[in-house]
Amino acid sequence: MVFLDITATDEERNTIIDVVYRTAEQVFIPLTVGGGIKSLENIKDLLRAGADKVSINSAAVYNPDLIDRASDRFGSQSMVIAIDAKRRKYPEQNCWDVYVRGGKENTGINALQWAQEVEKRGAGELLVTSMDTDGTQTGYDIGLTEAIAQLVDIPVIASGGAGNCQHIYEVLITGKADAALLASLLHYGQITIAEIKKYLSDKQLRIRPIS
Template sequence: MLTKRIIPCLDVRNGRVVKGIRFVNIRDAGDPVEMASAYDREGADELIFLDITASHERRDTVVELARRCAEELFIPFTIGGGMRDESDIRKVLKAGADKIAINSAALANPDVINRCSRRFGAQCIVVAIDAKMVSAGEEKQWEPFVHGGRTGTGRDAVEWAREVVERGAGEIMLTSMDTDGTQDGYDIDLTRAITDAVNVPVIASGGAGNLDHLVEVVKEADADAVLAASIFHYGTYSIREAKEYMAAAGIPMRLV
């Protein structure tokens, strides 16, 4: 049976791991490849690196990051950040990334999803959606944001998710801007709305503070994978603990 995945996310700036809290405060937490290898040994199923280096330097740092990770990582990894077009994406995949994640570039020019999916395969195209609730009540609505959550797009997040899958995205990495950094739990309603709308795997992100949160988003919102940063980076829980906890709750997990 296919297992649910735990994916630690590492924000990387100028080759060092940092973690954004509500996209503003950041703290240094080490070397990306070293940290990634430690996660692999502990049983992480996959890793995501988001390069948050200042945009004018990022085209080079993101390729270098992919190259270094490919040397020493023997689990799948995704690289996101700063890729604007097909040529940027090709360079990062060629450097050894298994998948790339795009957000702003996809919203600015959605055709890039079609072209890259055809050329490199849907399995390596992850579209990241950073969504914020814009209408509460019975019929909640969410809007996708770009540029690290600073710029609204005026679009509907559920519609956008459907569109990216039609265009060839192989996975969706869904971050709730409302819960991100709070450690109060994932956004269950948002995640449910997206998993109901699409037939590709959805990675839930934003808000993990304890292990019950991981169980909850899989069981109640049907997430295929859970992404978390702080709870693992600062040693609150180990990956192994998290996986055993989820398995004990009846979720199929890869235990190593």
């Protein structure tokens, strides 16, 4: 499960620790939490509240050394670097810029190069969100996901655009993602976890059965 407080950084506040604590008490699956994380102290508080991993975007861009220090102190397995990327229209067709502050600020940083840098600094996973497809339910940005997955040796989680089971299958197979993040598709009851697992299992993917 991924809990992202996407407006925390822009509103200059920390992630709501109490919500994390109460969620961790009720949910017995790995929990990743992100939003408004700026320091080692923030990370420590979230892990103590019950998060298994923390996801950092803006703070990692503004202060890349935070990745090194956090992975050294808490372990790379707990560090997820979120990359919000938007396709650069020109001059290059296959180039994406990194955005921060909830997608409001274009850093001009090449997303593919940034993915490689954060891996070297100690990131344990990448959460890659396509701002072009996020919320559209038209499918993941396969090109973005595949491009990053081919450049790094850490797990890549694809995010943004899921509209049906086929989209999930495509990003895992063609996009080379290690996992796929879903939001509105589940929030609004358009599909269930059981239906997704059955579809992927029927496609011969190894999926953990529902207990």
